[in-house]
Amino acid sequence: MDAFNNKRAADALVWLALLTAPYWLPLIGGYTELGTHVVILGLAAMALNFLLGFTGVLSFGHAAYFGLGAYGAAMTIKYLEPSTPLAILVGVVTGTVAAAVIGPMIARLRGVYFAMCTIAFGQVFYFIAFQWSSVTGGDDGVSAWHRMPIDLGFTSIDIFNDNKAFYYVALAIFAVAAGVMAWLLRSPFGRTLLAIRENERRARFLGIPVDRHIWLSWVISCLFVSLAGALYALLNDFVDPRALRWDMSGTFVIMTVLGGMRNFWGPLIGAAIFIVLQDQLSSHTQNWESFIGLFFVLVVLFFPRGVLGLIKRKSAS
Amino acid sequence: MSLLRVENVSKHFGSLVAVNGVSMAVEPGELRAVIGPNGAGKTTFFNMISGFLTPSSGKILFDDEDITNLLPARRVWRGIARTFQITEVFPELTVRENLRIAVEVASGYRLRAWLSSSADDEVKARVVDVLEMGGLAEKADRLVGELAHGDQRATEIMMSVALNPRLLLLDEPTAGMGDQETYNITQLIRKLHKDKKLSIVLIEHDMRVVFHLADRIMVLAEGAMLAEGTPKEIAANESVQAAYLGKAA
Numbered sequence: 001m002d003a004f005n006n007k008r009a010a011d012a013l014v015w016l017a018l019l020t021a022p023y024w025l026p027l028i029g030g031y032t033e034l035g036t037h038v039v040i041l042g043l044a045a046m047a048l049n050f051l052l053g054f055t056g057v058l059s060f061g062h063a064a065y066f067g068l069g070a071y072g073a074a075m076t077i078k079y080l081e082p083s084t085p086l087a088i089l090v091g092v093v094t095g096t097v098a099a100a101v102i103g104p105m106i107a108r109l110r111g112v113y114f115a116m117c118t119i120a121f122g123q124v125f126y127f128i129a130f131q132w133s134s135v136t137g138g139d140d141g142v143s144a145w146h147r148m149p150i151d152l153g154f155t156s157i158d159i160f161n162d163n164k165a166f167y168y169v170a171l172a173i174f175a176v177a178a179g180v181m182a183w184l185l186r187s188p189f190g191r192t193l194l195a196i197r198e199n200e201r202r203a204r205f206l207g208i209p210v211d212r213h214i215w216l217s218w219v220i221s222c223l224f225v226s227l228a229g230a231l232y233a234l235l236n237d238f239v240d241p242r243a244l245r246w247d248m249s250g251t252f253v254i255m256t257v258l259g260g261m262r263n264f265w266g267p268l269i270g271a272a273i274f275i276v277l278q279d280q281l282s283s284h285t286q287n288w289e290s291f292i293g294l295f296f297v298l299v300v301l302f303f304p305r306g307v308l309g310l311i312k313r314k315s316a317s
Numbered sequence: 318m319s320l321l322r323v324e325n326v327s328k329h330f331g332s333l334v335a336v337n338g339v340s341m342a343v344e345p346g347e348l349r350a351v352i353g354p355n356g357a358g359k360t361t362f363f364n365m366i367s368g369f370l371t372p373s374s375g376k377i378l379f380d381d382e383d384i385t386n387l388l389p390a391r392r393v394w395r396g397i398a399r400t401f402q403i404t405e406v407f408p409e410l411t412v413r414e415n416l417r418i419a420v421e422v423a424s425g426y427r428l429r430a431w432l433s434s435s436a437d438d439e440v441k442a443r444v445v446d447v448l449e450m451g452g453l454a455e456k457a458d459r460l461v462g463e464l465a466h467g468d469q470r471a472t473e474i475m476m477s478v479a480l481n482p483r484l485l486l487l488d489e490p491t492a493g494m495g496d497q498e499t500y501n502i503t504q505l506i507r508k509l510h511k512d513k514k515l516s517i518v519l520i521e522h523d524m525r526v527v528f529h530l531a532d533r534i535m536v537l538a539e540g541a542m543l544a545e546g547t548p549k550e551i552a553a554n555e556s557v558q559a560a561y562l563g564k565a566a
Contacts, residue, residue, distance in 0.1 A: 183430070183431075184430055187429060187430045187431055187432075188421040188426040188427060188428075188429045188430075188432060189427065189428055189429055189430055191414070191417065191418050191421065192418065192421075192422065192427050194407070194410060194414075194418075195407055195418045198406075198407035198408060198409055198410060199405055199406065199407050199408070201401070201405050202405040202406060202407060202473075202476075204389050204390055205367065205369075205389055205390075205393060205398070205399055205401075205405070206393065206398075206418065206419050206422050206476065206480065207390050207393030207394050207422050207423070207427075207480065208390060208422055208427055209388075209390045210390075213427075216428075
């Protein structure tokens with residue numbers, strides 16, 4: 001029962017920290033947008049971890065669907081209809097449909113072959129965004145638009161001018177996404193994914209059609225990463241091809257491994273560490289990435305299960 | 318009607334003939350042992366029945382339906398479950414979770430995002446049944462990776478039993494075990510066969526186990542069938558003694 005209570009306590013602590021972030025962040029030298037950044041990229045890393053940590057499949061191309069979500073949202077507001085909810089919806093649908101179509105081509109691959117193919121497909125979208133300037137703005141990206149206040153009928157949430165309001169909208173969406181992922185992982189379907197992670201051969205010979213379940217896990221993972229991408233575009237009021245380049249995919253993997261991929265909250269913690277380091281280091285040096293790289297190497301060497309991996313699962317006795 | 322009929326099955330790996338024209342019929346409720354010296358093709362033969370490999374030629378019928386080229390998962394859905402020579406379990410999950418996954422898949426819940434509380438209760442009760450049947454109740458909440466070899470093997474066998482199979486394939490269930498563990502696993506298999514009336518085909522090196530359990534024995538040597546019969550007939554068969562038992566004794 002101790003493990004169960006500890007888990008409850010950890011959940012409560014995470015939610016408490018997230019709910020009060022705009023109020024305590026300034027006290028330690030932070031600011032609200034930093035918190036929004038962590039929540040959004042944390043969601044992307046948690047979405048990646050649905051596939052990596054809980055299905056055992058490494059994707060190095062999640063930025064493609066993150067970027068499609070971002071472009072979908074940005075272009076909806078700029079060209080289609082200045083509505084934030086519609087922008088998010090279009091972003092999510094774009095990213096998810098692309099993932100669903102590409103999925104069957106890669107779901108049969110394993111290990112490094114799967115990772116390489118996800119990079120390859122990811123780069124295809126990067127080059128399309130980069131080259132097709134007349135539509136995507138090319139290297140300059142999609143700018144000269146901004147997120148729109150959310151109209152609820154009786155009132156309107158001004159997420160454009162009020163940073164706290166945007167933080168809480170992003171957090172509410174994060175909460176729903178995290179809740180759905182946690183719930184799926186505790187379901188019979190979620191347990192088949194753990195089974196595949198633990199031992200693919202055993203899973204197959206229990207009667208689980210492994211490729212199909214990996215495809216489903218991939219689509220769910222990409223759905224939430226494109227949701228994060230849509231929010232990311234709204235956060236910056238801007239999107240450019242870097243959002244779907246392979247090094248963005250690498251960032252998600254680094255965040256996940258930093259925080260701990262066997263832990264549900266690991267990727268969020270990893271994203272927080274990454275973004276705070278980036279925020280602090282980049283004001284001192286242009287080479288901030290090499291310092292993050294060094295930190296990453298140290299974590300992988302000494303805490304191979306990530307920061308939260310220190311809390312290792314033990315038998316209840 | 319035979320439950321399983323293997324007709325003249327062969328498997329080639331390049332120029333190597335691993336299994337050469339072997340036939341076998343297993344009746345419902347039968348426990349069949351497949352024995353033979355190392356390299357006789359026993360595991361290859363087994364892998365073709367479970368769908369891990371497809372035969373180069375020949376046919377495999379289950380319930381009179383051709384399953385020769387069916388994918389492994391589809392064979393499981395029809396009622397063929399197997400264990401492996403090197404134990405295949407989910408090491409970082411508990412015994413209970415390992416069995417629960419098997420029960421849920423067998424109940425057709427593998428794509429469910431939720432279970433009604435009555436379905437959940439049924440699954441849990443079935444898991445407890447299987448835990449008790451396998452003598453694993455006291456270790457239910459231990460991680461399988463931390464258990465002794467014999468308990469890991471028992472978990473793997475019970476996962477296959479939890480699938481409600483009509484044919485259970487066991488690949489060297491007592492491999493690498495001490496005397497006590499071998500005895501326990503043997504008793505477990507006997508119980509599944511006698512009490513649950515499960516049809517079982519097993520590969521085994523330990524002759525005490527084979528002669529204690531088997532209704533019929535098939536002997537493979539160099540990829541071909543050397544003999545087939547009751548334990549008594551096999552024990553008395555001179556070519557078997559020459560090829561196999563003689564060397565073992």
